[in-house]
Amino acid sequence: MSDRLPGFSTLAVHAGAQPDPTTGARATPIYQTTSFVFNDADHAASLFGLQAFGNIYTRIGNPTNAVLEERVAALEGGTAALAVASGHAAQVVVLQQLLQPGDEFIAARKLYGGSINQFTHAFKSFGWNVVWADPDDIASFERAVTPRTKAIFIESIANPAGSITDIEAISTVARKAGVPLIVDNTLASPYLIRPIDHGADIVVHSLTKFLGGHGNSLGGIIVDAGTFDWSTGGKYPMLSEPRPEYHGIRLQETFGNFAFAIACRVLGLRDLGPALSPFNAFMILTGIETLxxxxxxxxxxxxxxxxxxxxxxxxxxxxxxxxxxxxxxxxxxxxxxxxxxxxxxxxxxxxxxxxxxxxxxxxxxxxxxxxxxxxxxxxxxxxxxxxxxxxxxxxxxxxxxxxxxxxxxxxxxxxxxxxxxxxxxx
Structure with missing residues (x-):
């Protein structure tokens, strides 16, 4: 192609995908395997040490899933993405990188009922505390900010009411508070709204819904906008402090504007384990082509x-x-x-x-x-x-x-x- 930026429909069909180099298959294959062979001992060590990119084990990453991740990141205008087993899994993995026991996050009251239940009850066992705000009253988000606030969570189009959230106004509150804005973009899809264009730092989806579109496959995804400085103020040690499981590397320093997506993969998905099936990734990719x-x-x-x-x-x-x-x-x-x-x-x-x-x-x-x-x-x-x-x-x-x-x-x-x-x- 020329140097022109592909349009949305072109990205929905092509982003992240190439003909299979071995067989020439045009559709992305289903890499239905648990694990991948290393070239040698040094190659294995470099993969496990985050010194090289590649495939290790499907719980951490898979070539079919990688195409899905790159495609949704392109559609949302993000730097990188991570696919997981469901939209609920995406929310758990995101907040695990941001919150320590006793921390708070602010959430809009108008949310999917399952998210309200997850935030109110399930997250209590992690010591994560939700503070509710009214998306029709932007000042309520400002009033909810405390020194323990680590994130703000909203839906672009609220479920079930179908109301539209003023993303830019709430992004201004998040910027002032020095915390990331997380937007669940499930009901809009990037075809209707791209939250990153309006100030979101992280976008999540239930891939089960409009992106997959055919009611046949569960999935979730996290998109890193690459816009937030995770080293500011020491609020986010998972990203800014040395990681003992990776020989002391600091993810923010090493991976820059896609550090959050890496953290979700190597600290969240690796240890919590909500991996997306490659078959489901294939089904969702097929759905996205007609989004x-x-x-x-x-x-x-x-x-x-x-x-x-x-x-x-x-x-x-x-x-x-x-x-x-x-x-x-x-x-x-x-x-x-x-x-x-x-x-x-x-x-x-x-x-x-x-x-x-x-x-x-x-x-x-x-x-x-x-x-x-x-x-x-x-x-x-x-x-x-x-x-x-x-x-x-x-x-x-x-x-x-x-x-x-x-x-x-x-x-x-x-x-x-x-x-x-x-x-x-x-």
Whole structure:
């Protein structure tokens, strides 16, 4: 190619991949192996000592996974990436590099219910403490900062509400506090929003959702923006202090603007072990090739469905940032001009019982706990994904008792609207 920077669709198909040098295979092969042969003893020693890059053991890295990592890093505009077994695994590995027992991180209240549960309960056993802030009140993030704060965590498009977060404003808070901003970009995908362009230092995804896109493979990924100075103030010893397991090297000094991705691999993935299967990496890579086509169709369908619901007498309200009347429409036009995503919620006048009833009457929409599939999906969060929260917390997270969440797929929009119409009528 010429020196011009490839476009998004080209990167989605080609980034990180080359024909297999041995067989000439054009599709990235599945390297279904646990381990790799060393050239000699010196080669093995240099790999284990982080003096050379290469493959050792699939728990730490694999050639199929490496293509996936390079591709997502290119799409997000990052310096490097690490693929792991799930989105939840990505969050654990990221925060393990940043937090010591007793440390805090600030998180937006509007998050996926599983993340709220993970942050509130599971992380307590590590001694990591979450402090909640309101993404609609940027000052609440400033008020939450303490000397123990080590990171800020938000979603670009919040799950389940579909609200748009003001990434740049919260990035300013993070910069002032001297901590990295972590953005879960799962619902937007880099096709709609690239958080690094707006001040994010770390991006995470559940690859299970829109990037994979077909509801067949679990995966997660961490993207290092290469923008944060990990040596400042001694806050992040995992990166700035000598590592005894690697003969005293300092990751920040040795690896520069991709030190965080290296730390996640050699200190997190190596020891915690949430490795991504090469087969799943292959499936997700295949999905990413059609990401631009799918995401635009998702967004176009979602807007049509939201407009239909907004005019239906059984619907109390629709929360979709793509609607001109929505409170997040200004932020959607700023951050996601190609579309406001495919996941949103609406409230039914019949309350909790109407929500439970609706999901049982839909025929084309599948009732299950996932988003980002080619198929349209529906769930009643208050009775499922957010059921562990009390009523007040459900409402704060956008999952009140009358709320239904849709993940709009790529079917014909007329068929989706007809299915909703018959279910609402019933």
């Amino acid at each position: 631009p086509l799918r995401m635009q169709k998702h967004c176009d369908n979602a807007k049509a469905v939201a407009e239909f619901l907004a005019g239906h007498p059984a619907v109390a309200s629709v929360n979709y940032a793509g609607l001109a009347s929505d409170k997040y429409n200004r932020l959607a036009r700023k951050y996601a001009p190609k579309g406001a995503g495919a996941v949103f919620t609406f409230s039914l006048k019949g309350g909790y019982d109407a929500g439970v009833s609706l999901v049982s009457k839909l025929q084309l929409f599948s009732h299950l706990a996932n988003v980002g599939d080619t198929r349209s999906l529906v769930i009643h969060p208050a009775s499922t994904t957010h059921s562990q929260l009390d009523d007040a917390a459900k409402v704060k997270s956008g999952a009140g008792p009358d709320v239904v969440r849709l993940s709009v797929g790529i079917e014909d929009k007329e068929d989706l609207i007809a299915d909703l119409e018959q279910a609402l009528g019933a």
